[in-house]
Amino acid sequence: MIGPMMNGPEDRSTRPGHPPVLDVRGLTKVYGEGEATVHALRGVDLVVERGDYVAIMGSSGSGKSTLMNIVGCLDVPTTGRYLLDGVDVSRLNDRQLALVRNRLIGFVFQAFNLIPRTTALANVELPLAYAGVPAAERRRRALAALDMVGLAARAGHEPNQLSGGQQQRVAVARALVTEPALVLADEPTGNLDSRSTADLLAIFDELNAAGRTIVLITHEPEVGSRARRLIKLFDGQIAADVRQGGPARGSAADRMLDQPTVPMERIR
Amino acid sequence: MSLFEILRFAARGVTANKLRSALTTLGVLIGVGAVILLVAVGNGSAKQITDRIAALGTDTLTVQSTSRGGASNTAITVETAKALRDPVLAPDVKSVSPVVSASATITYQGSDHSVQQFVGTYPSYFGASNTPVGTGAAFSDEDVAQGRRVLVIGQTVAEELFPGVEPVGAEVTVGGSLFTVVGVLEEKSSSSGFQDANDVAVAPLTAVQQTLTGYGPVSSVVVEATGSDRVDEAQAQVAAILDQRLKVSATTSGAANRSNSSPYRIQNASQLLETQTETADTFTVLLGAVAGISLLVGGIGITNIMLVTVTERTREIGIRKALGAPRRVILTQFLAEATMLSLTGGGLGVAAALIGSQFTIVGVKPVVVPSSIVLALGVSVAIGLFFGSVPASRAAGLRPIDALRYE
Structure with a gap:
């Protein structure tokens, strides 16, 4: 198995005050029983540090969506350990999980998943409402998030009055508004045209430049190439983990290390 | 998240799909209104018979030769x-x-x-x-x-x-x-x-x-x-x-x-009254049974719409869960929505029945029975709440990813 080399526990022990945002150990996921058993994940180890921009690529059936759903606390692994921001998620109850989804994770879906017949503003306010933020501040922060994705003028529009690109930008605003430790995007550009894709990727670059940790899934190479770290999944296992030149904060050292399929030590 | 916020969410949920909400309300309205009005008509006709016999005099006997x-x-x-x-x-x-x-x-x-x-x-x-x-x-x-x-x-x-x-x-x-x-x-x-x-x-x-x-x-x-x-x-x-x-x-x-x-027959007006009252009571029971069936049908209608609504909204529940909504908040919202729809429909049904009972129906002046209002309202609201909240509770209990993938 080819994987990140210096991401072991000893690596974290050197920085006890800053646990990685994501620390996944020996993750497996099995669907079905008996002859219909499908091993979606066959032991995945992954550590993502704060401020990183990771793209996960892989053919369909490689387990990338499964990994993303487990990382986003939408699904539970069959075996393995998952620390999110230093917290062991598998030990949390339903209420605490809801809190984790609300505070630590911002999720962007391929299918946008906005609440229908509800304005863009109300959609963006939703996670804040579940977080118990007062109405006035909720509105202010939601408008600011919409402004960041360039949709402040469309705050009053309902999802069916927005284009796909606009809907996805609303979804990104909704993922950002709680200022989560981790932004997860499951093929965010999968349903978008090239123009909207470019817009969205620009927003992600900006976010990462501002220090936000982003993990996204894609099967488009040009989307994967924008990330600072590219992970390739094959058959439920990590086949490659490459550090590459990120567009925003890409340093000379990062660019030098931009060599596909060669495992790299991360530089921070 | 405060209860007031959840209620606002519920109100938004109810008004988001106006046609569906209106149809649900209409189903409850007809169910409740039919029960109250039919029982009122049965009761009214019973009362009419009683009055008619009382007018003949209840303290008289009629002796006739046979x-x-x-x-x-x-x-x-x-x-x-x-x-x-x-x-x-x-x-x-x-x-x-x-x-x-x-x-x-x-x-x-x-x-x-x-x-x-x-x-x-x-x-x-x-x-x-x-x-x-x-x-x-x-x-x-x-x-x-x-x-x-x-x-x-x-x-x-x-x-x-x-x-x-x-x-x-x-x-x-x-x-x-x-x-x-x-x-x-x-x-x-x-x-x-x-x-x-x-x-x-x-x-x-x-x-x-x-x-x-x-x-x-x-x-x-x-x-x-x-x-x-x-x-x-x-x-x-x-x-x-x-x-x-x-x-x-x-x-x-x-x-x-x-x-x-x-060689003779004695007719007792009070006996006649009793017999007629029994007949009228039978009539009321019959109408009540018809009304009960309409309440049942109405209830099935409510059940159907509620089930369809929740099934249709399982994805929405998945989204809300992914955004960090606790199970309790989702449940409360759906319960509140179901309550609003059932109570609005029930209230309108009672109002419609009370207005309808002001008119003479098939020659009978309806007399509203208060217990029928309680029964009709209670049953329809209970059905609405049960079938509004139980599927929602099931959906809220799913893992977010299962709810999101729900077809």
Whole structure:
């Protein structure tokens, strides 16, 4: 198995005050029983540090969506350990999980998943409402998030009055508004045209430049190439983990290390 | 997240799909409204029957001869009737009014009117049969004794014969004899059966016997008891006297077929009332059953819409869970939505039923039964809440990814 080399526990022990945002150990996921058993994940180890921009690529059936759903606390692994921001998620109850989804994770879906017949503003306010933020501040922060994705003028529009690109930008605003430790995007550009894709990727670059940790899934190479770290999944296992030149904060050292399929030590 | 916020979410959820919400509300409305209104109609018709019988007088007995033809020894005559007025043998009998009736045509100044019931009786009849005299006066015992040809007419007769003319004092011809109208009966609101209770004329027994019927047996005897609670005693006393006078005994007629061979029949108004009330109650139960079925159908309608709604919204529940909504918040929101829809529909249904009950439906003035409101509202709201919240609870219990993938 080819994987990140210096991401072991000893690596974290050197920085006890800053646990990685994501620390996944020996993750497996099995669907079905008996002859219909499908091993979606066959032991995945992954550590993502704060401020990183990771793209996960892989053919369909490689387990990338499964990994993303487990990382986003939408699904539970069959075996393995998952620390999110230093917290062991598998030990949390339903209420605490809801809190984790609300505070630590911002999720962007391929299918946008906005609440229908509800304005863009109300959609963006939703996670804040579940977080118990007062109405006035909720509105202010939601408008600011919409402004960041360039949709402040469309705050009053309902999802069916927005284009796909606009809907996805609303979804990104909704993922950002709680200022989560981790932004997860499951093929965010999968349903978008090239123009909207470019817009969205620009927003992600900006976010990462501002220090936000982003993990996204894609099967488009040009989307994967924008990330600072590219992970390739094959058959439920990590086949490659490459550090590459990120567009925003890409340093000379990062660019030098931009060599596909060669495992790299991360530089921070 | 505060309850107020959740309620606002629920209100937004209800108003987001107006057509669906309106249809759900309509389903509850019809279910609740139908139950309340149908029960009210059943109750109203029962009350109508009760009123109608009460108008006949609840403290009276009607004795009728069952023998046909001229079996003179068992016929009820005026003498038989007089014998019932016996303070010793029948202390609970207040008055006895033998009645002969005929159909006759009354003529007044060229116009004539065929009276359905031309009654010859005693003055006590007016009190016993609950037909008070409106204008003018009733005839007296003296009139009966003298056989004076005086007449008290019903409202219908007065309207037919004397349009715009004061009938009291007018001379009319009945079967070739002159009668003087001395009074007009008060209008009777309830018409019993197909007969117009106001198409009636009442004259002294003797006068009618002289001019129309002859001195044969009487048609019936109206016996008034001293009170409505003494009716059964009065009936027993009357029966005892009649058995004695008409030579009816257990030895001659036999116990088994006594009721068949008895030459007379006593109708008890309070018994009639009981029977009719039972009939009316059966009617109410029947309508209630129909209403119950409509409530059931309405309930299934609510169930269906609620299930479809929640199934359709399982994805939405998945999204909300992915955004960090706790299970409790989602449950509360869906419960609140279901409550709003059921209560709005139920409230409108009650309002519709109350408005509808102000009108006369198929000749019946509905009388709303308060318990039917509670029942209908309770059942529909319970159904709405149950089927609104149980599938939502199931959906909220799913892993977010399963809810999101739900088709």
